[in-house]
Amino acid sequence: MSHYQRIACLCTEAVETLYLLGAQDLIAGISGFTVYPPEARQDKPKISGFSSGKLEKILAVEPDLVVAFSSLQSDILKDVAAAGVDIQHFNHHDLAGVLRMVRVLGSLTGKTDGAERLAAELQASMDAARAEAAANDAAGLPRPLVYFEEWNDPIITGIGWVGELIALAGGRDAFAERAIHKRAKERILADHREVAARRPDLIVGSWCGKRFRPETVIEREGWQDVPAVRNYEHGHIIEIKSADILAPGPTLITRGLPQLQALIRQWHADRAAGALA
Incomplete structure (x- = not known):
């Protein structure tokens, strides 16, 4: 069965997956926002940003398939399709x-067996995390309340997959009711004191595109009695890089799930040692 030979990836997720499938030789160009694997940035031409791209630059690598993610890339995909190039749009x-994307890319590249193996490995990691969290539940250990901040001005809470990861790691999403909203503007908090009112045990920041600054978080008005802030010195406010948890x-x-697990394990250890303020 024939498969695509020159794939232009406008999203980092596709690049990472194709490398994991051993299909990196099929990649004709990548997004400038690609992070994983690092060698992709050296080996492949950069043909787009995240929400922007010039048709001429994309077509210059002579793709037979263009892969993109999110509604933000819809406009450029319309132009690509009008130029007669096949598209695969994930959202x-x-x-x-994520598992569906792995299998689709495996099918498009003739790597179906590898895609099934990768999907199984990812599922096994999730199952192991779920089992660890369930064991803690069975032992009567409480699940810490975790506040995830995707952006600081305005404050934006975590998207759906972040809430899933928090639950798998053994925590509770402080704004689970907002995680169901797919668009960031629907997860904006009108008042940062809403976070303080929920008193999260742990805070995870991942300000998409810029460095998280916990020292500014602990200085927010009304947050001084938040458990995560009181226990800041114990490492209960951390950054997870956007490439690890927002792509x-x-x-x-x-990468994202293990970091959440490590944070929650530390919280349990601190609680058991009586170290929480």
């Missing part, structure tokens, strides 16, 4: 969608 917002590819599970 998933949950962990199940909905395998790294959510291979």
Whole structure:
């Protein structure tokens, strides 16, 4: 069965997945926002930004397929399709969608067996995390309340897959009711004191595109009695890089999930030691 030979990836998730499938030789160009794997940035031409791209630059690498993610890339895909190039547009917002993406890319590149293996490995990692959290539940250990901040001005709470990762790691999403909203503007908090009112045990920041600054978080008005802030010196406010938790590819599970698990394990250890303020 024939498959695509020159794939232009406008999203980092596709690049990462194709490398994991051993299909990197089929990649004709990548997004300038690609992070994983690092060698992709050296080996492949950069042909687009995240929400922007010039048709001429994309077509210059002579793709037979263009892969993109999110509604923000819809306009450029219309131009690509009008130019007669096949497109594959992903727009998933949950962990199940990551596994679907892996299998679709495997099918498009003749790597179906590898895709099934990768999907199984990712599922096994999620199952192991779920089992650990369930064991803690069975032992009567409480689940810490975790506040995830995707942006600071305005404050934006976590998207659906972040809430799923928090639950898998053994925590509770402080704004689970907002995580169901796919668009960031629907997850904006009108008042930062809403966070303080929920008193999260742990805070995770991942300000998409810029460095998280916990020292500014602990200085927010009314946050001084938040458990995570009181226990800041114990490492209960951390950054997870956006590439690890905001790009909905395998790294959510291979990098983002382990960091959340480590944070929650530390919280349990501090609680058991009586170290929480």
